[in-house]
Amino acid sequence: MNKKSLVIIAIFSLTLLTSFCGVMKVLDYKNIQPKVLFAGVRTFVNDLFSDTEYVTAEQSRIDVLHYDLKIALLTKKEKIKGDVTITLLNPITNNLPVVLNFYENMEVSELLLNGSETEFTRDDYHLIINKNEVQTDTVVINVKYEGTPKRLGFDSFSFDKYKGESVVYTLNEPTYASTWFPCNDIPSDKAFADIYITNDSSKTSVSNGILVEEKFADDLKTAHWKTIYRISTYLIAIYSADYELFTDTFVSESGDSMNLQYYVFEDDLEDAKLDFANQKDILAFFESKFGEYPFIKEKYGIAEFLWQSGAMEHQTITGIGTNFITGRKMFNDILIHELAHHWWGNAVGPMSWKDVWLNEGFATYSEALYYEHESGRNSLISTMNSKFSKYYDKRLYDTEGSLFSGTIYNKGAWVLHMLRREVGDENFFKILRNYFETYKYKNASTNDFIKVCENISDKNLKQFFEQWVTIGSEVLQIEYSWKFNQIKDGKFKVELEIKQTQNDYEPYEFSLDINFSSETESISKTLKIDKKESKIDFILDFKPAEVKLDKDSWLFAEIDMNENGN
Numbered sequence: 001m002n003k004k005s006l007v008i009i010a011i012f013s014l015t016l017l018t019s020f021c022g023v024m025k026v027l028d029y030k031n032i033q034p035k036v037l038f039a040g041v042r043t044f045v046n047d048l049f050s051d052t053e054y055v056t057a058e059q060s061r062i063d064v065l066h067y068d069l070k071i072a073l074l075t076k077k078e079k080i081k082g083d084v085t086i087t088l089l090n091p092i093t094n095n096l097p098v099v100l101n102f103y104e105n106m107e108v109s110e111l112l113l114n115g116s117e118t119e120f121t122r123d124d125y126h127l128i129i130n131k132n133e134v135q136t137d138t139v140v141i142n143v144k145y146e147g148t149p150k151r152l153g154f155d156s157f158s159f160d161k162y163k164g165e166s167v168v169y170t171l172n173e174p175t176y177a178s179t180w181f182p183c184n185d186i187p188s189d190k191a192f193a194d195i196y197i198t199n200d201s202s203k204t205s206v207s208n209g210i211l212v213e214e215k216f217a218d219d220l221k222t223a224h225w226k227t228i229y230r231i232s233t234y235l236i237a238i239y240s241a242d243y244e245l246f247t248d249t250f251v252s253e254s255g256d257s258m259n260l261q262y263y264v265f266e267d268d269l270e271d272a273k274l275d276f277a278n279q280k281d282i283l284a285f286f287e288s289k290f291g292e293y294p295f296i297k298e299k300y301g302i303a304e305f306l307w308q309s310g311a312m313e314h315q316t317i318t319g320i321g322t323n324f325i326t327g328r329k330m331f332n333d334i335l336i337h338e339l340a341h342h343w344w345g346n347a348v349g350p351m352s353w354k355d356v357w358l359n360e361g362f363a364t365y366s367e368a369l370y371y372e373h374e375s376g377r378n379s380l381i382s383t384m385n386s387k388f389s390k391y392y393d394k395r396l397y398d399t400e401g402s403l404f405s406g407t408i409y410n411k412g413a414w415v416l417h418m419l420r421r422e423v424g425d426e427n428f429f430k431i432l433r434n435y436f437e438t439y440k441y442k443n444a445s446t447n448d449f450i451k452v453c454e455n456i457s458d459k460n461l462k463q464f465f466e467q468w469v470t471i472g473s474e475v476l477q478i479e480y481s482w483k484f485n486q487i488k489d490g491k492f493k494v495e496l497e498i499k500q501t502q503n504d505y506e507p508y509e510f511s512l513d514i515n516f517s518s519e520t521e522s523i524s525k526t527l528k529i530d531k532k533e534s535k536i537d538f539i540l541d542f543k544p545a546e547v548k549l550d551k552d553s554w555l556f557a558e559i560d561m562n563e564n565g566n
C-alpha cells in the first residue's frame, strides 16, 4: 500500500483530509504529521490488527486450499449476496473446530459442511462450526449470505459513486476481508481463488488473476476471474464500474509474454495512458534485479478506484485513486511501489503483520532502486534523503503504533540501503534474488530474511538487525566536533570526537565514512563505530577546511556538527 499525504500543494487540503497517515514524500513536509486528524482511523486500524481475538489460536492452524467467491452486487440497495465455498484441510484431524473470520452483520441464510446443513455460531467477526464429524481429508464449507458490508479500515468494501455512476471497490488490508466474505484472514494462509462478480451488464467487473469468462443473464453480467497462484485474503479485491480498458504486452527475459490490463474511468483514459506507459520498463528492471515477475501466467493490471489516499497492491490488479492519475507522471513513485509489491508482499508474503516492514520497506526501497537505475547514483541518494526523518523512530518488527506509519515504509527502506552497504552490492542483490526464489508464493518472517542475509553474505548480522529492526527504535543521533593542528611541514593532525546522543538504544554499531576536504583536496576514511563516544586522530597531508560524516548518505542517522575545528 502506498499512502500519500502531503505531496503537492495543489492537492494539499484534499489529500490531507482523506489520508490516514503521514507517509511524507517528494517535498520536505516530513515534519508535518497529521496525527490529530487521523487519530481515530489509525487507532481503529491498529486495534483490530493487534487484537488477538480476531485471529484465534485455532485459526492459525487452519489451511484453506481454495476460495470460490460468488458475489452479486446489489448496488441500488448497497447490499451484496454471497455464495462462498471454501475448501480446507480438515481441522478435525487436529481436534479443532472450524473457525473463520466473518463479520456478524452479514446474514447467513444457509451453511453446508460437505453438502449437509450444519449448526454454527457467530460472534463479532467469527463464524464457528463446533461439531465437525466429517472424517474426510478436506472439508468443503458453503456459506450463503446477504448484507451491507461494513466500510472499515481503509475502505474495506465501498458502494460509491463517480460522476453519478456506481463504483464498487474493496481494500481489505490488513484484516477486513471478512467484512465481505468468510475466510481465514491470515496473510500466511494463501489459497487459490475463483471470483465471480455479478453486476448490471453495463458494468465492468475486475479482480485478481485471469478473466475466464463473462456470462450474461437478463440485465446482469457475471465476470469469472481465477488465480493460478495462491493469494492471501488481504490481497483479494473486486472492482466494478464503468471502466475503459486499455492493454499492453510485456515480454519477460524468458520470452513469456503477459497482458497488462488497465481499467480506468473514461475521463482519465488519456492521462492514464501517459502515466502507465513506463510500467513495462519498470517490470523489466525489477525482473533483472529480483527475478521473473511472479504472476507471469496471470497479468499485471491497474484499476482506478475511489480510495483517495494512494494505491493498493492487490495481487495482479493494483488499485489507484483517481487523484493519482494526472497525465504528468506525478505519482510515478506510487506505481513503482505497487508493482514492486508483486515481488515483496504479494509473491513473498509476510508471515504475520509483525513483518509488514518486509512488504513496505522493500517496496519503498524498490522505488529508490528504480530511480538509481533511471538517473544514477545521485538520484538514489536524493531519494533516500527524501525518505529520512528523525520522527521515523519506531521499532520496525512488531511495531508499536500504526502498522502503516512512515517508519515502516521509510526506515524499512533505509534498513535495506544500510544492508547493501554492510554486505556490498553483489551480495545485496544476491540476497534479494535468493530471498525471492526461496519464499515466492509462500510467506517469510523477519527471521527468514535475516537467515538468507547471513547465509549469502557469510556475515553475522545479529547486531545489525537487532539495532535497526527487532529492538532499536530511536533514530541514531550523532554529534561530532573536530580540530586540527599542524604537526610538521605539510602534515596536519585532526582530532575527531563522535558522540551518539540517542537515549533508547546504545551504542549503535555501524561503518562511518569520514570525509576531509580543502579547496583542492578530498580524502575519505571509513571507520567502524561501536561505542557511544569515540575520539579518533587522523594525519592528513593537507590542511582540512571541512570534515563531513556520511557524505554519501548510507546511514539512517541525524548528524550534527558541534563546532568547527578552525
Ligand SMILES: [Zn+2]
Pocket: 001, 002, 337, 341, 359, 360, 363
Ligand atoms: Zn506499500
